[in-house]
Amino acid sequence: MKLGIIYYTHGGHTHEMAECIAEGIQSKDVEVRLFSLNEQLDENYLNECAGIIFGTPTYVATSHWRVIEWLTKDRTIKLGGKLGGCFATAHYAQGGSDSAIMSLVGILVTKGMLVYSGGSALGKPFIHHGPVALDAVGNHFEESKELFKTFGQRFADKALELF
């Protein structure tokens, strides 16, 4: 089974957290590849994926326009029926990362994806809408890496169960 992670990054934080999710997925012996929207995507690989996770930096309390643009315009990669998930990076807890994630969740649902985060159903650590890492709050960015890995593990477990 194949999984993909599509994200936009300007400063590298969102890429770094995507790598942590990938580490969690790989720990379940599931193949995963990362795709930055700054580069050409591998359509064939992504069309073969059972699930795709989307990552965004928080910009003005919502997701980055490059992620929305891709989700709005792309017609080459089929999303319907795949497992979907979202994560965000941000400066501050009150900076709108939840809105960023939820703006993507709405699009994924519209595209027919089965959106999954694990929610509170799997107990601690609780990951409600999707994992968030804050780069301007103490050591939160580094401390979040284990949480992102856990999200990857949970997402892979669900994909293995479903597909």
Ligand SMILES: Cc1cc2nc3c(=O)[nH]c(=O)nc-3n(C[C@H](O)[C@H](O)[C@H](O)COP(=O)(O)O)c2cc1C
């Ligand atoms: C133009 C701009 C707007 C931003 N807006 C917000 C915001 O509204 N809330 C927030 O918490 N962080 C905001 N940030 C911080 C970024 O979300 C954060 O630094 C993120 O980790 C950057 O990701 P990247 O390194 O992958 O590009 C903003 C950053 C920039 C450059």
